Amino acid sequence: MTASDKLNAIFADRWDEPALICDLRQFTYCELYCHAAGIAAWMAEQGCRAGDTVALRLPNGWPFAVTYLSCLIGCYKIVPVNPELNSVDQAYIISRTQPSILIEDQHLLTELPTLAVEAPDFIYPDEIVAAIFFTSGTTGKPKGVCHSLDSLVGNALRFNETLGIDANVRQYHVLPMAYMAGFLNTLLSPWLAGGVVLLGPRFRPSDALRFWQRPIQWNANSIWLTPTLAAVLARMSRDPEVASQVGRSLRHIFCATAPLPEATRKAFYEVFGSPLQESYGMSEVLLVAAQTREEAKCVASVGRLLPGVKISYRNVTDLCTEELVIHTPWALKGYLLEDRELSPLLNDGGMPSGDQCSVEGLQLVITGRLKDLIIRGGLNVSPIAVEEVILREDGVEEVAVVGLPHDFWGEIIVACMVAKRDEDLPILLEAIQSRCTLELVEGMRPDRYIWLENLPHASTGKVQKHVLRGRLT
Numbered sequence: 001m002t003a004s005d006k007l008n009a010i011f012a013d014r015w016d017e018p019a020l021i022c023d024l025r026q027f028t029y030c031e032l033y034c035h036a037a038g039i040a041a042w043m044a045e046q047g048c049r050a051g052d053t054v055a056l057r058l059p060n061g062w063p064f065a066v067t068y069l070s071c072l073i074g075c076y077k078i079v080p081v082n083p084e085l086n087s088v089d090q091a092y093i094i095s096r097t098q099p100s101i102l103i104e105d106q107h108l109l110t111e112l113p114t115l116a117v118e119a120p121d122f123i124y125p126d127e128i129v130a131a132i133f134f135t136s137g138t139t140g141k142p143k144g145v146c147h148s149l150d151s152l153v154g155n156a157l158r159f160n161e162t163l164g165i166d167a168n169v170r171q172y173h174v175l176p177m178a179y180m181a182g183f184l185n186t187l188l189s190p191w192l193a194g195g196v197v198l199l200g201p202r203f204r205p206s207d208a209l210r211f212w213q214r215p216i217q218w219n220a221n222s223i224w225l226t227p228t229l230a231a232v233l234a235r236m237s238r239d240p241e242v243a244s245q246v247g248r249s250l251r252h253i254f255c256a257t258a259p260l261p262e263a264t265r266k267a268f269y270e271v272f273g274s275p276l277q278e279s280y281g282m283s284e285v286l287l288v289a290a291q292t293r294e295e296a297k298c299v300a301s302v303g304r305l306l307p308g309v310k311i312s313y314r315n316v317t318d319l320c321t322e323e324l325v326i327h328t329p330w331a332l333k334g335y336l337l338e339d340r341e342l343s344p345l346l347n348d349g350g351m352p353s354g355d356q357c358s359v360e361g362l363q364l365v366i367t368g369r370l371k372d373l374i375i376r377g378g379l380n381v382s383p384i385a386v387e388e389v390i391l392r393e394d395g396v397e398e399v400a401v402v403g404l405p406h407d408f409w410g411e412i413i414v415a416c417m418v419a420k421r422d423e424d425l426p427i428l429l430e431a432i433q434s435r436c437t438l439e440l441v442e443g444m445r446p447d448r449y450i451w452l453e454n455l456p457h458a459s460t461g462k463v464q465k466h467v468l469r470g471r472l473t
Contacts, residue, residue, distance in 0.1 A: 003153035004122040006192070007072070011120035014167065014194045021218060022062050022199035030117075033073075036066050037115040040074035048100045050075035051128070055099035056178075057081040057090070060202045063109035064177045065187055072124050072149065076100075078131040079144075082178035084459050092141055093134050096336065126150040129333050133180045135283050144336030145180075145283040155286040155330040156189040158306050163252065163277075163290055165222070169195030172220035174203050174229070176459045180283045181256055185224050203229055208236035212246055222252040226461030227260045230276055231398070234267040235420075247273035252293065254279055257460040259366065259384055262300060263391035269297075278302050280364060284332045284344065285309075285351045289364045301363035311357075312350055316370060321380060323370055324357040325350035356382070372465060374403035374411050379443040381413060386446065389439045390415055393432050395423040400455050400463045401446065404472055412447040416468055418454055425451055 001009075011029050020027040027035065048054060054076040058064040071078045079097045081090055083104075094102060103109070124130055130149035134142040159165070171190035175182035190197050198218045203211065211233060215223065225233070237243050253268075255276040268276050275296035280303070281287040291303035305311065308329050313322040327350045334343045345351055356368040368382035375381070383401035390399045398418040403411035419428055429449055436445045456467040 002126050003149040004124050004126075006153055006157065007122040008120045010192055010194050011122075015119075017167075017194070018196050019191065020062060020065060020197045020199060023201075025062070027062070027066075029120075031114070032066060032069065033120050034114040034117050035112075036069035037073055037117050038112050039067055039070035039109060040076075041115060042112050043070065043074055043076065043101060043103075046101050048074065048076055051077065052100040053077040053079055053097050053132075055079045055081050055094055055097060055102045057083050057094075057102060057104040058106050058109075058177075059083060060177050060182075060199075061106055062199055063106040065197065065199065067103060067109060068177075068183065068187065072122055072130070075124050077129055080131075080133065080178040080183070082176060082459055084176070085142075089134075089142055092338075093144075096141075096144065096338070097132060124149045131183075132336055133183075133283055141338045146333040146336055147286075148333055151286065151330040151332070152184060152188060153192065155306075155328075156184055156192050158308060158330075159287045159290065160189055160193045162304075162306050163292065165189060165193045165195070165252070167194035169193050169222050169252075170198055170218065170220050171195060172198045172200055172215045172218070172223040174200050175224055175226070175257075176202065179257075179460050180286070181224065181281075181460065184286060185254070185256065190222070205232060208232050209238060212242050216242070216245055216249065219249070221250055222254070223250060224254045224256055225276070226257045227255060227264055228258070228398075228457060228461040230255055230268050231261075231264045234264065234271045235397075237271045243272050250274055252277060254290070256281065258462045261391050262388050265300065280366060282326070282351070282353060285326045285328045286330045288326055288328065295363070299363055301360065301365045303364065304362050305364060311359075311364070312348075314346075314350075314352065319370060319373060319375070319380060321356060321370070321373075324353040324355045324366075326353055327351075372402075374401075374413055376403070376406075376411050376413055376443055376447075377409045381444050386413065386415065386436075386440065386444060389436055390417065390432055390446075393428065393435060395420050395428040396432070398455055398463075400465055400468055402465050402469050402472070404469065406447075409447075413445070414448045414450060414472060415446040416450050416452050416455065416472075418452055 014029045019029040019032045081093050129146045132144040132146050134144050169190050173186045200214050256279045260278045277291040277296040279290035289303045289305045310327040312325045316323050354370050355366050358365045372383050386401045387399050397420045400416045406412040456464040
């Protein structure tokens with residue numbers, strides 16, 4: 001059965017059931033498909049033909065979600081463009097992909113007529129590239145990660161099967177739709193389960209006190225958060241009854257896009273009584289591992305590998321360590337780079353992850369990131385390990401540890417910290433230094449501690465360490 005066959009079967013089975021709910025309106029699977037078909041027909045009227053590239057520069061909202069389906073109906077190659085990216089990167093993505101049409105008027109999409117369709121008819125070929133998601137990258141131009149519909153659908157279905165995501169799922173959506181997690185994890189996965197997407201507004205810190213109103217009102221039972229968002233929600237929770245209701249009603253609270261600090265994991269569980277189910281994935285290989293709810297209560301890991309995924313290791317000689325390599329049936333078709341197309345896969349089909357890991361029992365534990373590894377005086381230092389220690393101090397809101405060039409040590413360790421409001425910084429710094437002395441060997445202790453008002457974050461919630469290094473050098 002092809003990926004299109006699977007989509008057709010699910011949409012046909014759930015045709016009259018709810019598929020998408022937002023503040024302004026609701027869609028059944030039938031209404032969702034008919035509206036998407038109307039947009040696909042309009043794109044054809046603009047000159048788009050099967051196989052053409054369509055760029056979507058839209059804010060989060062139901063028009064963006066529906067237009068994803070329109071591209072699949074029309075057999076158009078999807079290129080989402082995050083409007084929050086800087087203008088240079090946006091222009092580069094559009095120039096590099098040469099779309100037949102750039103869609104950025106969401107009001108127009110709301111006004112287009114729907115088509116009266118009696119049954120779904122997805123016919124997208126399995127093996128050709130269906131979507132190109134651009135990663136923000138740390139240096140150079142963004143990389144386009146090319147995936148077939150078969151890999152996207154196959155991965156989402158396997159995740160659903162493994163984690164027990166079924167037609168009862170009511171997935172609250174707050175992640176940026178222009179990135180992989182905002183499409184695969186929070187749109188495609190619940191729709192392939194036959195469930196409902198509950199579309200909330202993009203999160204803003206000022207919304208933290210009211211964040212849970214919609215999920216509770218709409219009877220959400222699943223959500224994906226970033227570690228930063230989870231930390232803010234745990235800190236800003238003021239109503240014990242709301243916190244208790246969240247813990248009772250949300251069956252799955254997944255956490256993705258960046259490493260989950262242990263302090264955030266513990267704080268969230270203490271406040272809401274529900275564990276954060278950490279996961280691991282990459283745009284190149286999609287979802288790789290995830291925790292069950294029970295595992296998340298007692299294990300600090302990114303969970304078990306999805307069935308069909310295997311791992312191996314390769315030596316990184318200059319760092320005297322080993323790199324995790326992912327082997328999956330849902331790997332990318334290739335990279336779209338500035339001047340060429342390239343496959344990053346090894347000869348055996350494995351994808352170098354850039355991460356260090358260990359396997360404890362059946363659980364995958366990510367222990368560090370190679371490109372973030374700090375080499376101080378010949379000693380490999382994992383920033384994550386140092387960050388975990390500093391975050392154990394209650395007064396620390398957020399921390400990012402980076403390496404900076406040094407004439408003698410090669411690199412020094414710099415801890416960039418954000419304190420919670422009204423903290424006495426000299427007293428807090430003394431406590432942090434004492435903790436680092438007790439819990440870290442001498443070569444892993446920060447050489448410098450810097451207080452900042454905030455850390456730079458990407459739209460996905462990841463701390464942009466390359467931006468941070470640029471500010472410090």
